[in-house]
Amino acid sequence: MIEDLPQDIRAGLDEARRRSQKRTSRLRVQAGDDLWRVLRQWPGGFALDAAQVSHLRGLVDLYDGSRHLMQCLIVASAVEEGELICLVKSATPVTDRAPLDFVRDESAPVGYLPRA
Structure with missing residues (x-):
């Protein structure tokens, strides 16, 4: 249905969609000192604005x-279509603790109380 619209109206709709995606997304990608807003994300990749970055790898x-x-x-x-489509090979979640190299017992005490 959008193919039946005149070219200038389609361009305006695409621009409005891109602006809306920029406002609603809080996701950002950082490579070195550069920071870009993620327009959309899916399993295995995400899209950035091609006007801001034309190539990204690593x-x-x-x-x-x-x-x-x-x-x-x-x-x-x-x-x-104005988006830089990035395909992700691996995505490693960041944690605030070091990974354990052993199985933690669920019933183990969390801490010890000193003897009074």
């Missing part, structure tokens, strides 16, 4: 506002 950090969510390894990126 290890990047994904943030939700100021909260660090994960580190992503981008293996391919291509520009499609």
Whole structure:
């Protein structure tokens, strides 16, 4: 149905959609000192505004506002319809604790109280 509209109206609708996506998304990608807003995300990838970045590859950090969510390894990126489509090979969640190399017992005490 959108194909039946005149070209200028389609361009205006696409621009309004991009502006709306920029406002609603809190997700951001950081590579080095550069920071870009994520327009949309799906399992295995995300899209950035192609006007801001034309090519991106390698290890990047994904943030939700100021909260660090994960580190992503981008293996391919291509520009499609004004968006830079980034395909992610691996996404490692960031935790605030070091990983354990043993199984923690559920009934183990959390701390010890001193003897009085």
